[in-house]
Amino acid sequence: MSDTLFGPDNLPYGLFTTPDAPGHRRLGVRFGDDVLDLGAAAAAFGSLHTEVLRAPSLNALMAAGRPVWQAVRAEVRAWLTDETHRETAARHLLPLPQVRLHLPFEVADYVDFYASEHHATNVGRIFRPDSEALTPNWKHLPIGYHGRAGTVVVSGTPVTRPRGQRKPPSEPVPAFGPSQRLDIEAEVGFVVGTPSTMGTPVGLAGFREHVFGVTLLNDWSARDIQAWEYVPLGPFLGKSFATTVSPWITPLDALDAARVAPPPRDFPLLPYLDDSAGGIEPGGYDLRMTVRLNGHTLAEPPFSTMYWTAAQQLAHMTVNGASLRTGDLYASGTVSGAEPAQRGSLLELTWGGREPLELPDGKRTFLEDGDEVTLTAWAPGPGGTRVGLGDVTGRVTPVE
Structure with missing residues (x-):
């Protein structure tokens, strides 16, 4: 298994059904190109955690807390690698092609952040070419907004082109109809397991105790709807129609070898966000992402x-006393690097639609009906291995 992205150093969790029992949702762990039926294996091995592993979603396991997460992960690794358990x-x-994958957890709440300096700078230059690219607050706090939990869907779910109000600068009044500037945002999502008490903030050191795992995430965006509606309260209908996540949740412990220091900060941070003090683990992750459109x-x-x-995002999200619930999902915001080929949205890649991309199947500024977007990623693992995050795929379908 040394050459797989889903070996014993990964072991991501998912939810599946089989053709002979389509109504029976079961927890699984991906191992290579197979899925381990977690509840059945737990019962066979006499695990103390059989009850939570037989639940019809990940929420029971996530709510059980980090000591249980670590114990279950150790058990599963032993079951799959110990010769006596083989x-x-x-x-x-079960072979992966023989199962159907589902949204692995019940989403309680959804928050999206805006954490890439390169992305925020690009967007600022596109929309405000005569002003400062970054807003005055950007380097003092993680900017975010609340999204819609009910439209978080699993990879493979078709995405219907949204409708809404659009007003190009050249028109005196808005029109209504399908979005003409449908976009993607390549992001990383973090899934909360252990809840918190209302009124009690979660500090930086509480990250591992509360966050269960990581998923790739595509936050679909209707740029024309967004541009007309977002002043003064921010994103709304241009963002809330669909957010796609992977069917596999990678445990935080699987990414220990990928932890890195974040970029240098330009301003001193307030104490609740200051991760420069001793005893705070490196907060960044070395995840290598790829965005493909129709295979390109x-x-x-x-x-x-x-x-x-x-x-820092978790600390800021709770500093006002807001509580966490099992199943809360929060996303990083669009991931973009310093180079043009590292931009995680079509808005940036085409510079607001003014510089179309030349692709083998034609030019693109924004998404066309029938386009399929796929996000993949991997991270360095222990001993030179690689840890894969589950793919995220979505195809645009026309509005009826």
């Missing part, structure tokens, strides 16, 4: 360049 484990492995590579955004870390 025969028993093999009886509960568009960009390779580096997550290691993100200005704000996931731990």
